[in-house]
Amino acid sequence: MQWESLPDWIWAIYYLFFITTLGTAILSIVKRDNKSWSIVAALFTITVPIVSLINSIGRPVGMNEFEYLVSQLQQGAFWSIYVLIGYFFLLGWWGLFLFKANK
Numbered sequence: 001m002q003w004e005s006l007p008d009w010i011w012a013i014y015y016l017f018f019i020t021t022l023g024t025a026i027l028s029i030v031k032r033d034n035k036s037w038s039i040v041a042a043l044f045t046i047t048v049p050i051v052s053l054i055n056s057i058g059r060p061v062g063m064n065e066f067e068y069l070v071s072q073l074q075q076g077a078f079w080s081i082y083v084l085i086g087y088f089f090l091l092g093w094w095g096l097f098l099f100k101a102n103k
Helices: 008-031 035-056 065-075 078-101
Strands: none
Touching: 008 065, 008 078, 035 065, 035 078, 065 078
């Protein structure tokens, strides 16, 4: 039995985003720039992919990871809300990080 999955290039970008985010969050923690925000970013960077992976394992056949996340959001599943909040937080953290870097 074979499940649907997203293309490999999307997975490469996805994990590159998380690896880069974790590296910059650790760098910010060491430099003591926005230490509390950086700690939260590091925690989200570690937990969001794990929560998403664990909960996507049981998805129905013929549904990729993104479609399953959206369907679980529509049903109000806590894990999907946590993952969405994590994604938005990390995007906001990158905005803060890049804004601080340009000053």
